[in-house]
Amino acid sequence: MKTTWDIFCTVVDNYGDIGVTWRLARQLVAEHDLAVRLWVDDLKAFVRLCPEADANAEQQYQQGVDVRHWPADWQGAAPAQVVVGAFACVLPAAYVEAMRAQATPPLWLNLDYLSAEDWVEGCHGLPSPQANGLRKMFFFPGFTANTGGLLREASLLARRDAFLQTPGERARFLQGLGVQLEASARLISLFAYENPQLANWLDVLAADQQPSHLLVPQGRVLADLACWLGEAHLPVGAIHQRGALTVQVLPFVSQDDYDKLLWACDFNAVRGEDSFVRAQWAGAPMLWHIYVQEENAHWEKLEAFLGHYRRGLSDAAAGALSGLWRAWNMDQDMAQAWQALQPHWPQLRQHARDWAAEQATRPDLATALVHFYRNSL
Template structure:
């Protein structure tokens, strides 16, 4: 035994570390508080809380889950993600337990946001995502903390001009606390976009490796015809989707349409006809168009799906941003609001996105996007867009690189925290 101890000291160290980590995980969140193993003289990690109320079919949960993981992985902070719909979260993180009040997932403390709030520790930073309302007992605890936490309202993404003027503005509260507005955006005067440190390098390596792409598609049982255009569609309902599908089905070039399970499946079903509902694994063809339904996949694999496709139709905010990092032609199905309040937001983004693109190509992209988002016929606008394909492809990569040159959202949040004197 003594000989073994002398020969394998590194093994013993590894075992001790593993046991220590296991004990830490078992102790984690016993009282909904933070945990950390600190050595003598070690710096305490900053603690962050992110609150998310799930609306719009996983979009808000998707953004906050990405943000929480990046803060832990790249900025060495402790993060609790409070979420009020764990069933939705499980779709994003299949390993999660929908019944657990607290659980550790990829370094993030994922906590059920209970209807009846239970007292907990208050961290250094509090983020209420997308104007969700913090529990009153929690804000009362924030008042008692010294020093008081940095309180941030992480807003929805918008390209509108007023965003830069409102970003990082303080909002004094009636109870004496101060909240700051934090706006993601496309200009360097905003908080930027969510982007992991090595994302663009990983994406480019994937797109340059045909074997990797083929292996990924095979895992999804996707076998497109040689020369087929590969398109992903993750969108809301569209009353004129049939006109686009008709155009694809009659095109001389074959198209393989990949549709993850979601709200637009009913429109696809109506166009295909037949009895029964579409479900993951189904493949049907009409003309030169093949339609394949994919299961709901975790975020990392969805990124790879976007990277693999020639064109991506996306919706909401999370998939919208990830499609831009894919560097491929795209369409954004913006979330519809009353009195068409969403259309100025669409126009604001298009005015930025189309800058630098030739006038005819820009007009074609604008026409297709507007037609999709206003329920108009899509056949002619799609044909016009494909007539400028090479130019639009180059522009998509150029836009990606332009945005990647700016500070990403997670880094901007950490910088704001440090500059606030915390």
């Protein structure tokens, strides 16, 4: 009998929550031969990541995962042996009561948000006793050996390398998206929240001597982009040129195609958590738009990650990289920060590959979760 897992996902904002849980569910099925139910309260968001899914189905199987609609009026289901509440979502009261009533309660895990802050290591794996007698365990993804690691399929880096090293593969993928790339152009992907510094960055790209081709999947930053271009609306497929900069709007693609988009680009601007991790595995220079929190609490998370990521860079390159990330996230001058980064491009490219290789030496998140369960038996 396969071990049963229930993963609960509340789609709070955009696609980070469902992006992480869908990747995790698929990997647990494909690589660990588990029976996984993924409970999602917003199937429309799920369909954006898995286009073959049905937004109206109460139950469907996608890539071996039993995907269930998580209704507001919970009808009940027998708890699995492992229960994962993603990002502190509140499980249905009836489900929690069914967990409590079992002779052997399930392993209940709170899969928390990704952070590089020092306190994460001390909280990872700690229990949180509940008033009803159950125990919930904290499980933190992370970048060090004392955390739960990062989502990474076993074949991911090999597939990335094959994509980049197979003659014509990159070009064929880009052509499938309608991208005609000038030979000398730097290819940049932009997946971001609204940002007042976007115009400054685009201005300096347009004025540059080197051409750039900016690929922008459908998302929240399109309104700022349209404003810069003087357009009322930017439909999928729209292409505009300003000086040395070509801007092209892409459709919202599946997770697998988004990975390929990141692999294909020379620089990736990403947001949130899921695309942030996938950009690291792409092994190319990157820029992270961190999710804004009250009282700028997200700045501490940004600095904590930079403290890890910039190790091994020269002082000048580390300062330029940090300056760019701070400008993008703290409403500072992106034009100046981008120009300061350019002399360090070869070093940043190599560093991005080295960082991905270093993180790949640690157990991935799905494997760490499975080991945690087995050790709890």
